[in-house]
Amino acid sequence: MSDLNRRKFLEGSAGVAAAVGAGSTLFATSAQAQSITFKPEKGAKLRVLRWSRFVQGDIDAYMANVKKFTDATGIEVRIDNEGWEDVRPKAAVAANTGAGPDIILSTNDDANLYPEKLLDVTDLADYLGKKYGGWYPACEAYLRPDGKKWLGIALGSAGAMLVYRQSHVKAAGFDTFPKDTAGFLALLKGLKEKGTPAGMALGNATGDSLWTNWLIWSHGGKLVDKDNKVVIDSPETMKALEYGKEMYANFIPGTLSWLDPNNNKAFLDSQISLTNNGISIYYAAKNSKDDKVKEMAADINHAPYPIGPVGEPTESHLFFNQMIFKYTKYPQAAKEFLRFMMEREQFDAWLIGAGGYIAHPLRAYEKSAVWSVDPKNTPYGNAVKNMRPTGYAGKLGYASAGAGADFIVANMVAEAASGSKTPKEAMERAQKRAERYYKV
């Protein structure tokens, strides 16, 4: 899908959302315009494989919705949970052996690995899109790669935002959280001077090292261009790496070794006052049994990633999709299940249950109570809106998946930041490594 298309779509759907939003209640207005029904097959039973919850509220609300579906339709649904990193290989095997769960909730570019094995859900996606204010562009990039056919239904994303201690940011001389990269670097320096440094993972952390994508994109660098040509070795990347080097110099020592849990631990122990993370740190602090940690929750706040020289948000988050496999014996029941789960009555309850951990893929849910009930949740509501797909700006598939899993960008940033290689060397190495993946 070309940039032009995406932008046009963005404008169009923003208009729709604005017009609808001006009405009395958003959901009621658009619901009248749309209806769709799928007739589940007789005796249908469904098996769903999803990633394990990150927060308890997610699975509780999800299972409540599943029960509602079974009560309403009589269709038995079995839900299996697996760690999100294990779902990916299982989904690939299911796709290619033609046997397994009817529906898989997986991550990132999975649907692009075996598009021909997935049930076309264009009717459902169009219906949901029209009813709920339109899909964000990232959803289309992931699930509608040819701009026509939908390979799956977007579920949302586990947004990672900047998590910080308000009092420490203030002490460093910032009344509001900086919105651009220049201000952000000044903040990092201020925090370090005050002895309350920031820290972001630079080890092989599958989730929390995604900030390195933001770093490169915010300065105009990218791994590949629209035609999947590797272009990471560029002046823009160079600027990003130099910026990253300055960030690292102001981090707490040890971030090169950090895996996904390290920043959570360090933050909750007050060793760092700023990091990138899902809402889980705040969620854990708020629900902690330790009074000191609970107190900290009042001082925790969140902010979106600052905008770099490119002038627009360039965030990178873990994206969730829902895929129905062609081999399912009950395609109509499967579609009906996804429709049911994505309708406001269920989806909104799920968003609220997940406590802000999951960001919605459909614009109408910007109005969801989860984003207003606690202003600290609000930044996470824009995760899908501000997100670029992994493998930006190229096409998604085995190459983007492989390059991501091999930590090419994260390693490059870590090498340059730590000074183990010059930015130029790090870039050239990343270029070579990425070319291998994009060669096929």
Added chain:
Amino acid sequence: MAAVLGPTVQRKRSILERFQNSPNALGWAFMLPATVLLLLFLTYPLGLGTWLGFTDAKIGRSGEWIGLENFSFLVTDSVTQLALFNTIFYTVVASIVKFGLGLWLALLLNKNLPFQSFFRAVVLLPWIVPTALSAIAFWWIFDAQFSIISWVLLKLGLIDRYIDFLGDPWNARVSTIIANVWRGIPFVAISLLAGLQTISPSYYEASAIDGATPWQQFRHITLPLLTPIIAVVMTFSVLFTFTDFQLIYVLTRGGPLNATHLMATLAFQRAISGGALAEGAAIATLMVPFLLAAIMFSYFGLQRRAWQQGGDK
């Protein structure tokens, strides 16, 4: 009876009888279940793994034969080269340290100590604890922010900032080796202890009468008689270390800057996380020559001593 049942049955029985009395046929028959198991669960996966390394298979997508392409890429791939170096460094250093400390421990435990059985049991503990669990413990011990080692040294005033155990490439290599050694020593120590106990005390008595020093006893009695056990133990130890996965995966996932990526962890990262099954299989296959070399070395270098064959030294 034979007359009642007729000639056919008689012939049948005689075939059965012949079968039962034939050592060859029986031998094969008894070996069959084991052969099937070995072929099915050992040879087939190994063959499949090797074959995959010569294809372009992705997870769930069977590949086409592409010959040596994976290998020719891997030998030029800087991360694979680094992983190979890491693996060899990790194996050599960890194995030598494990051997030295393990032998020392075995010699100590072989003496008549009070609470002998208790100590022997305690020594086995690191081996009994599941690797993933002990790795998590080490992960905390080596944590950049919460390390107890750093904390103690800081309180003692010996350092002024926390040691970056897993964040600096060489620190990380040494730290992972220490964790591996801790875990691997019991195997070496207990096996060597078993070997030590098979050495007849009369050798020591005889040598003592001849005026041999403890060092001479060790050098000329213990060591030569222990060599076959050492060969076996160290072969296994090298194999375990060379193919280590869990420890690295928990501690560093191969980081920082891929400084602790071993062949096994890299193979997993490429094959399962990255979906490039064939490339991961090729990395795993690349380990085979090194493993074979290690086995050959211990087999020819240590095990087949002339005295073992009954000849003179």
